Amino acid sequence: SSQIDCAPSSATRKPPVAGVRETERGASMSPQPHFLVLTFPLQGHIAPALRLARRLLVAAPDALVTFSTTEAAHRRMFPAEADAPDSGGGDDCRLELLPFSDGTETGYVRSSTDPAAFTDYMASFQAAGARSVGELVDALAVRGRPVTRVVYTMLLPWAADVAREKGLPSALYWIQPAAVLAVYYHYFHGHAAVVADHRHDPSFLVRFPGLPTQAVRDLPSFLTESTDPSDFFHSVYTTVRDLFDTLDRETPRATVLVNTCQELEEGALAAVGAYDALPIGPVLPSGDEAGLFKQDDAKYMEWLDAKPADSVVYVAFGSLARMEREQLDELLLGLEETGRPYLCVVRKDIKAELADGEASETEMDAPLKNGMVVEWCDQVRVLSHAAVGCFVTHCGWNSVMESVACGVPMVCVPKMSDQRMNAWLVECEWRVGARAEVSGDGVLRAAEVRRRVEEVMREGEAAGGARRAASEWKAAVVEALGKGGSSDRNLRVFLEGITSGVSL
Structure with missing residues (x-):
């Protein structure tokens, strides 16, 4: 004990x-x-x-x-x-x-x-x-x-x-x-059949009592796939x-x-x-939090300290997401093509899996032109840093709430469980981010990474909607807490x- x-x-x-x-x-x-x-x-x-x-x-x-x-x-x-x-x-x-x-x-x-x-x-x-x-x-x-x-x-x-x-x-x-919570409640209280009948039609619209209309593709994956x-x-x-x-x-x-x-x-x-x-x-x-993953040393914080305000793209896909070599290559290429500094989390277990393939850990750890790759970090500390201007996330609820609380707009790359609905909330309800679309083979391509990052990090009155909304929701969260x-x-x-x- x-x-x-x-x-x-x-x-x-x-x-x-x-x-x-x-x-x-x-x-x-x-x-x-x-x-x-x-x-x-x-x-x-x-x-x-x-x-x-x-x-x-x-x-x-x-x-x-x-x-x-x-x-x-x-x-x-x-x-x-x-x-x-x-x-x-x-x-x-x-x-x-x-x-x-x-x-x-x-x-x-x-x-x-x-x-x-x-x-x-x-x-x-x-x-x-x-x-x-x-x-x-x-x-x-x-x-x-x-x-x-x-x-x-x-x-x-x-x-x-x-x-x-x-x-x-x-x-x-x-x-x-x-x-x-509301979707699950109504699903298990009389609305399961409509989801079951259309679970293979991602664009089909479902209306649960008291909720906005939802596309099947935005519902929790355990109701449509499991x-x-x-x-x-x-x-x-x-x-x-x-x-x-x-x-x-x-x-x-x-x-x-x-x-x-x-x-x-x-x-x-x-x-x-x-x-x-x-x-x-x-x-x-x-x-400081105890957890299942060991954090890298704080060099990434020193790296962030040297970057201008709202300039860094932070990328992390949580504790469960798997990543193939092709996806990592596309992700890093898209980040490099933005020309912006980025901090990317690639978990130790992912690096170990990829090291057994075409690339060695040494090659994967090679210096990148614009970015820094770490195995794990203090996410709230990173999101709270003035240099961070965008969060590319799998949209786990912890990550979404941390980003909203820190006023950081998001690029959403949801995969399973509640992540798809979380992305819908980010993009459609709160308007603090944009959902990235994966290709037919399930890979998030470099061009889409670049496009969505630029979309949420644009500056100026006409284009800074996500950043302004993020700032407003941050204030609401601070007041609530x-x-x-x-x-x-x-x-x-x-x-x-x-x-x-x-x-x-």
């Missing part, structure tokens, strides 16, 4: 009885608020869940938080614990990091040739995870740190069942846009289906914390009125409902 964030004694004085909150009169009353935050072992899930854990600590100074993901992911995040598994602070530490078991030693090992391996992993994750989390809840109670609320991300519907069995309330933390049992991600589709069944069984109504803000998605939030959906985001990092802003108020509503004993 690991315990961190030992806060100053004035904010986190130790209660006279472990796990019991002291009232103003000094009497022991309700249990000390203790959130168990559970998440799937992917970087795109771990990052927002750990950020929420830290934000809960700030918003509720008397609360405890335990953050938990699988043992394999935990070891990658905190390798130093291999030599000292019981290291950590004492009882005064408010955030504790404890893993749960997914029934495996190594976690899921990606296999492109055996989709059944992923299905088997998801079955193990559900069965072993539920059993292990139940044991974790019991162990925390024995230690005098009883859990009072379970918060879980989207691929853990079983977490709500564990909470119910233990007599605990739970809340879903939705780490995708409210628009995707309903077939032979699809690699079919078990994700069934897990999401189970999630909405779980939410429907909550009484009186399910609570869903959404990583968005009211100003960005007011209509979509209204379209999921069956649940108590509380937009509390964007939930951003509050300092500030004291008394919409997201701040919603988080406090959630916390006040817990501390007063009301189940939201």
Whole structure:
């Protein structure tokens, strides 16, 4: 285990009885608020869940938080614990990091040739995870740190069942846009047939209650590609289906914390009125973050420091996207042809795969005329830098929210899951970017890279729409997250409902 964030004694004085909150009169009353935050072992899930854990600590100074993901992911995040598994602070530490078991030693090992391996992993994750989390809840109670609320991300519907069995309330933390939450809700509540009938027609328009008309190509890929049992991600589709069944069984109504803000998605939030959906985001990092990927040293920040304002194109396609040699060549060629400086993230695993092909790592690391290539970086720090003027992104929701919060316009290259709808929001709803089109063989060509980058980075009154809109949305997000802003108020509503004993 690991315990961190030992806060100053004035904010986190130790209660006279472990796990019991002291009232103003000094009497022991309700249990000390203790959130168990559970998440799937992917970087795109771990990052927002750990950020929420830290934000809960700030918003509720008397609360405890335990953050938990699988043992394999935990070891990658905190390798130093291999030599000292019981290291950590004492009882005064408010955030504790404890893993749960997914029934495996190594976690899921990606296999492109055996989709059944992923299905088997998801079955193990559900069965072993539920059993292990139940044991974790019991162990925390024995230690005098009883859990009072379970918060879980989207691929853990079983977490709500564990909470119910233990007599605990739970809340879903939705780490995708409210628009995707609304689409999934209506799909699983009477609108599946129209999508199924037209899932091979990307231009067919679908209208879900309360939402703008959507083309099939913009819907979550798990609804258009993964309903077939032979699809690699079919078990994700069934897990999401189970999630909405779980939410429907909550009484009186399910609570869903959404990583968005009211100003960005007011209509979509209204379209999921069956649940108590509380937009509390964007939930951003509050300092250095633990994660599954090791960052390069900070030379890229020195490189950015030497560049003019709004001149750099930042390129990153997240923690899961694969990339063939042809795609990397086209991407770098298009970036070079813009004549602009660029910072491009090419993950270590991608470089290793490509090194087995035509190019060696040495050749790939050769100096580029206009750009710099790194294996991983502090993305929010990069997007916050004055030199960055454009973000070429896969449109994972974390990346989109970070870019909006930093006021950086985007070139969208979506591929799967919610990314296509995220790109639609960026381009059509908020008008802070443009979607790049891939060729018939699925490759983003150099000419399209160049064209879309120039489109969003143009200057002047007639052409700077994306940049102006990005600046305006940044201001709206800052206000929402500030004291008394919409997201701040919603988080406090959630916390006040817990501390007063009301189940939201």
